[in-house]
Amino acid sequence: MDEYFHSVRLIASRCKGCVNCTKRCPTEAIRIRGGKAQIIESRCIDCGECIRHCSSHAKAAVTDSLADLALYKINIALPAPSLYAQFSLEFSIKTLLGGLLKLGFDEVFEVARGAEIVSLMIKEYLTRQDIKRPAISTACPAVVRLIQVKFPELIENLVTIDAPVEVAAQLVRAECTQKYHLTADEVGVWFITPCPAKMTACKQPLGSEKSNITGAIAISQIYGDLLKVLSQADEKVDCNSASWVGIGWAIAGGETSAVEVGNKLVVHEINNVSSVLEQVAMGKLNDIDYIETLACAGGCIGGPLTVENRFVAEARMKQRMEKIKNEYQVSGRSPLTEYHNDELRMSEWQAIEPRPILLLDENILKAMEKVELIEKILDGLPGLDCGSCGSPHCKALAEDIAQGRASETDCLFKLRERVRDLAQEMIALAEKLPPSLAKESEKSEE
Amino acid sequence: MTSRQEIILEFELQASNFDVAGEASSKTKRVLQQIGVRADVIRRIAISAYEGEMNTIIHSLGGTMRVIIFPDRTEIRFEDQGPGIADINLAMQEGYSTAPDYVRKMGFGAGMGLPNMARCTDTFDIQSEVGVGTKIMMVVFHSS
Numbered sequence: 133m134d135e136y137f138h139s140v141r142l143i144a145s146r147c148k149g150c151v152n153c154t155k156r157c158p159t160e161a162i163r164i165r166g167g168k169a170q171i172i173e174s175r176c177i178d179c180g181e182c183i184r185h186c187s188s189h190a191k192a193a194v195t196d197s198l199a200d201l202a203l204y205k206i207n208i209a210l211p212a213p214s215l216y217a218q219f220s221l222e223f224s225i226k227t228l229l230g231g232l233l234k235l236g237f238d239e240v241f242e243v244a245r246g247a248e249i250v251s252l253m254i255k256e257y258l259t260r261q262d263i264k265r266p267a268i269s270t271a272c273p274a275v276v277r278l279i280q281v282k283f284p285e286l287i288e289n290l291v292t293i294d295a296p297v298e299v300a301a302q303l304v305r306a307e308c309t310q311k312y313h314l315t316a317d318e319v320g321v322w323f324i325t326p327c328p329a330k331m332t333a334c335k336q337p338l339g340s341e342k343s344n345i346t347g348a349i350a351i352s353q354i355y356g357d358l359l360k361v362l363s364q365a366d367e368k369v370d371c372n373s374a375s376w377v378g379i380g381w382a383i384a385g386g387e388t389s390a391v392e393v394g395n396k397l398v399v400h401e402i403n404n405v406s407s408v409l410e411q412v413a414m415g416k417l418n419d420i421d422y423i424e425t426l427a428c429a430g431g432c433i434g435g436p437l438t439v440e441n442r443f444v445a446e447a448r449m450k451q452r453m454e455k456i457k458n459e460y461q462v463s464g465r466s467p468l469t470e471y472h473n474d475e476l477r478m479s480e481w482q483a484i485e486p487r488p489i490l491l492l493d494e495n496i497l498k499a500m501e502k503v504e505l506i507e508k509i510l511d512g513l514p515g516l517d518c519g520s521c522g523s524p525h526c527k528a529l530a531e532d533i534a535q536g537r538a539s540e541t542d543c544l545f546k547l548r549e550r551v552r553d554l555a556q557e558m559i560a561l562a563e564k565l566p567p568s569l570a571k572e573s574e575k576s577e578e
Numbered sequence: 579m580t581s582r583q584e585i586i587l588e589f590e591l592q593a594s595n596f597d598v599a600g601e602a603s604s605k606t607k608r609v610l611q612q613i614g615v616r617a618d619v620i621r622r623i624a625i626s627a628y629e630g631e632m633n634t635i636i637h638s639l640g641g642t643m644r645v646i647i648f649p650d651r652t653e654i655r656f657e658d659q660g661p662g663i664a665d666i667n668l669a670m671q672e673g674y675s676t677a678p679d680y681v682r683k684m685g686f687g688a689g690m691g692l693p694n695m696a697r698c699t700d701t702f703d704i705q706s707e708v709g710v711g712t713k714i715m716m717v718v719f720h721s722s
Contacts, residue, residue: 285617285624414603415625415694416685490611496649499613503585 136173139193139331139348140180144168146190151519153182153191158402159281159489163532164522175489177277178329179402179427180436193328193437196347198357201236204320204346206312208304209237210297213244213374213382214326214432215351216452217445219362225452226367233368234361235354237322239308240368244378246300248468251377251390253293258393258421264289266397266412266420271295271387274329274427275405276338276484283409284486292481294339296381297323297330301344323348326435329427339481350437375460375467376453383449384431385424393422401429492535505534514545585609587645591634591658596684599635603628606645610652615720622698623652623718629691630656630714636681637661638712651700651719662708670696670704 149167161175162182169182169190183191201207209232216225223231229240250271258267268289270276279286301321308319323334323345331348380386384400397420399408405425411417428434433449434442460466492506493499510530517525521542523532532538541547587609589602607624615623627645634641634656641658663669669676670692677687696702699716706712 285621287617410600410604413607413621413624414600414628415621416628486617488611488614490608491614492612494614496613497583500583500585500647500649503609503612 136176137332137335138171138173138176138178139195139328139335140171140176140178140183141192141194142169142171143190143192146188148188148190150187151524152185152187154519154522154524155517156181156185157524158278158406160524160528162524163537164519174487175281177274177281178332179274179278180328181402183328183436193331193350195331195350195353195437196322197349197353198236200347201320201322205314205318206238206308207236207320207322208239208241208308209233209235209322209324210241210243210300210304210345211324212297212326212330212351212432213242213247213379213449214435214438214445215324216379217382217433217449218351218355218438218440219359219448221448221451221455223362224367225373226369227362227365228358229368229370231358231362231365232324234365235357239304241300241304242374242378243297243300243323244374244381245372246296246298246303247378247381247387247390248374249299249471250293250296251381251387251392252468252471254291254391254422255393257291257293258391263291266417266423267291268409268412269387269422269424270339271381271424272329272426273333273338274327274402275425277329277487278402278405278427279409280484280487281489282406283413284488285413286409287484287486289412290484292339295330295333296378297325298337298340298344305344320346322346324351324354325349326351326432326438327428328436338484341482351435352437352439355439375465376456377467379449379456380453382432383446384426384429384434386431388422388424391422395419395421397423398426399423400426400431400434402427492531502534506530509533509540512540512546513543516545518544520544583648585613585647587647589631589643589645591631591638591641591643593635593638593640595635599632600628602631602643606652606654609647613647615652619718619720619722623654626695626698626716626718627654629695630654630716632686633691634658636677636686641711650721651717654714654716654718656712656714658711660709660711662710663704663706663712664708666704666706 147168149164153169154162154164158179158181159175159177161172163170183193216228219228232240270290305319305321309316321344325348334343334345334348337343377390380389385398388396388398399405430442430446433445492502510527513526513530515526521529523529529538529543533540587606603624606627607620610620610623631643638658639660641656644655646653668674672693673689675687675689681687695716699718700722701717703715
């Protein structure tokens, strides 16, 4: 049986038991029980919507910290390109990378470089005749999990290529174990990320058994520390720095630009992604070759673990990309056009399993009975979707009741109806005295 | 508690109502997921239901979609009030479409609807009379 690791967690002391996260969750994975939000592990896709919308800041992502670096002989930082958008252009990318070296990392390897390689791999993949169209990107693990849970029939559309950070981790591990003569467990590889789903993917990777990444540190966690050292940081000059092709992956549309595919579609924000995937499932988008699906509005720069407003971040990112384009033009350099397969010892892609959360019962006859029962219960509920019962909406409560996880009186309105009915019964009873007692009017006549 | 051997879903489909177009197929798909029908079978049922639903909305004067889900199979019936299909063989040809321009601009009308439905289902029966209406009956077996 699966053990679910989730990076999204509740800070119970701050939780007020309000309905905000419950109603925002795209997989209806949250219930309020005992005045606190509870995450149903099998349904959670780690998209971080609840982190984004909790007004009490009671939701957070489990993150490793700089203190963990002490456990390893050599530590490598893998900054996601979104990191560059968190800082103003007064700090060059080279300064930011140099800053990371001041925080205790021995080496820095841009995830954007992994993204460039993956772009070439995807471009090659899309020339194959045997793949299902539209092909769906696997760059966003929250979307992959959404597909496992809500659109399992689309698993076969997923592109079977590792995420850029995994490719980057593999390359840098190989480089460093050779350079420093160390074993794998002496090297710490740390992903600096805007994304809780990526954190989960490090511990429970999709498509492979084990990740090359040791742990993940949230951008919001490291931001303050990095800002403090930037003024004293040396620029890290690297002849292999990433081009705009890889860096562009951080904004929505960057991946498809990098892949240079014909008919493409870019969708971002988890509910939009759901609607589009629904259409793909109906067979509607067959003329599209490739869909870039991102759970966060704006792309990774809009991730729940970023610091900067996503519009500001997007503008900065585009400026940085322009700057690099100009530098390349001046120096006559061009972005990566080929990669070496033997450098990447890509292991066999492990099939992604469906996680059918909608299934009501293993036995089909019992499941059919429950479908009818849910309809019946739903008919009797007020249909206000208020969330007061602790379920996101009436339909979810109806299912919870049918599955024995809740009762009808959890619904405030049903409870009020019952109280009113009981009150009316009591009034009726109060007016009926047994014949053996004297009536009030006769007593006063005496 | 007696176990019901079937789940019946009925949908009214209004001509040219694109606001709700696709909802009937989505709801059908959801029920199939709730009872655990295999993903690839659901895909075929969803596609044929969707094509039939869109056909009714685009081409007919209005009609109904009736889905009967049994433990081992799903039956879908479409019935509309006209205008009827003059030449069924022609309509079943891939690429042949009578969709008006505004519909093609919305991305529909590729002429693949009926052929897709016949291809995705295990049995497919279509009857039509000009001036009266069209009846379609399809069955998909859950173990196919």
